[in-house]
Amino acid sequence: MPWFRVDDTLAFHAKTLAAGNAAMGLWVRAGAWSMQQLTDGFVPSHVARQMGTKGEANRLVQAGLWGELPSGYAFHQWDGRQPSADDVKRAAEAKGTAGAHGNHLRWHKRRGVIHPDCEWCKEGEAS
Ligand SMILES: [Zn+2]
Structure with a gap:
């Protein structure tokens, strides 16, 4: 059972504050999902929508926590911060x-x- 890692500066990081708690809930759930499924930080759109709203996903993209791809989202800097x-x-x-x-x-x-x-x-x- 791998763990999704959260940095100890997350609580008051500028990106966290920009995204807001609702979007960060999506971020944490999606991170755990990606680790469980071993997708290396990729979250398909339909999976993201099961955990949060389109608006929350947009806030993660705008805050720089997620990159938007044609079929979903990619965690920013997954490599090096999470085990592959x-x-x-x-x-x-x-x-x-x-x-x-x-x-x-x-x-x-x-x-x-x-x-x-x-x-x-x-x-x-x-x-
Ligand atoms: Zn033996």
Whole structure:
């Protein structure tokens, strides 16, 4: 479960004040949605409209928080401020691998069991 990051200067940032609380509600919801869906900061128009009004989306564009694209919106400076979809996928893969290895150590190696479906048992890993 990746997190959508919010900078600690957001509360009183000029762009936040320009957009207003209603539009910022849309911004936060859309950010969480984009992170969940791994769209790298892209929010299709029809999705944005489910979370806020066209006027709120326009205020985000006018404040410089969103860029407007033909089919939706793009978060300003998503790259570098949010983990990319690739980063999230790699982290999940690494975590899954680490979990599987932990299970091998706990349930197989410490008990002296060799499980036919375990890749570490198959490799005869001693660690
Ligand atoms: Zn094993």
